[in-house]
Amino acid sequence: MKRAFLFGAVALASMGSAIAANATTITFDSFGGAYPLYSPLPPGETLYTDFSSGNPGTGTGTLYTPSGESQSGDQAGSYVAAPYTAAGSTTGVFFATTPGETETFTFAADVEDVAIYVGSLDAGNILVIHTTSGDLMYTGTQLAAVPGASLPGDGAPTITGSTSNGRFTFIDSSADITGITVSENLAVSTNSFEIAQIATSVPELSTWVMMGLGFAGLAFAGGRARRAAVRLAV
Structure with a gap:
């Protein structure tokens, strides 16, 4: 959970950087x-x-x-x-x-x-x-x-x-x-x-890459969180 949270935080930071650049x-x-x-x-x-x-x-x-x-x-x-x-x-x-x-x-x-x-x-x-x-x-x-x-x-x-x-x-x-x-x-x-x-x-390629990584990170973190919730329920 902690690793997923950290990954999501990094992804959000990347998205923030991309938005700030605009x-x-x-x-x-x-x-x-x-x-x-x-x-x-x-x-x-x-x-x-x-x-x-x-x-x-x-x-x-x-x-x-x-x-x-x-x-x-x-x-x-x-x-x-x-x-x-x-x-x-x-x-x-x-x-x-x-x-x-x-x-x-x-x-x-x-x-x-x-x-x-x-x-x-x-x-x-x-x-x-x-x-x-x-x-x-x-x-x-x-x-x-x-x-x-x-x-x-x-x-x-x-x-x-x-x-x-x-x-x-x-x-x-x-x-x-x-x-x-x-x-x-x-x-x-x-x-x-x-x-x-x-x-x-x-938009610069780096902006698209950062945004793509940000969305991918959020999706990955969300998936990890859902799987963890299922294991706890079992």
């Missing part, structure tokens, strides 16, 4: 940061799309081909600020929504984290992270509170600002991420939610 975090790298656009992705990440060959979403967002630092949007009189690279040049074709538009990107498999390279963060941006335990919504103002990121003093987006162009990484909290939805607040009259790149990563 604590929710949001980080930001500016376009000149550790992982600027068009640089190698961090180890373990896979490119979902860079929007250079089409829009994999299911909503009404639009792809844009920049011409200079700003370009006409899909609504009369609207302009969008292209995401910038560490070299200070526009990213080429990129995705954008204008006010009232929405786009959902559903991943083929559940992932542990998602990284989104945003151009000219705007207070009116709305990002929803879909997870297996529910949705998490962030406004541009909330994203601006992530260390390293910020909005300009007037709250409007900038085209080349390192604190409003960059890579936000969302690490899942005890549940897998299934996709994201982006939209722009209707109160915003011109600017858009621009994305140049989306990357994802699946």
Whole structure:
């Protein structure tokens, strides 16, 4: 019984470690940061799309081909600020929504984290992270509170600002991420939610192994306890 109890305790500890490893975090790298656009992705990440060959979403967002630092949007009189690279040049074709538009990107498999390279963060941006335990919504103002990121003093987006162009990484909290939805607040009259790149990563093998061992340990301990109870009854 003692050995079974100890084995179960170790299994629970392993599960706890695996869950703790998935604590929710949001980080930001500016376009000149550790992982600027068009640089190698961090180890373990896979490119979902860079929007250079089409829009994999299911909503009404639009792809844009920049011409200079700003370009006409899909609504009369609207302009969008292209995401910038560490070299200070526009990213080429990129995705954008204008006010009232929405786009959902559903991943083929559940992932542990998602990284989104945003151009000219705007207070009116709305990002929803879909997870297996529910949705998490962030406004541009909330994203601006992530260390390293910020909005300009007037709250409007900038085209080349390192604190409003960059890579936000969302690490899942005890549940897998299934996709994201982006939209722009209707109160915003011109600017858009621009994305140049989306990357994802699946749970590390070690996490699955620890969780598997944890469940196996609990099953083993439960079986030993049941057999011991039967022997005592006899």
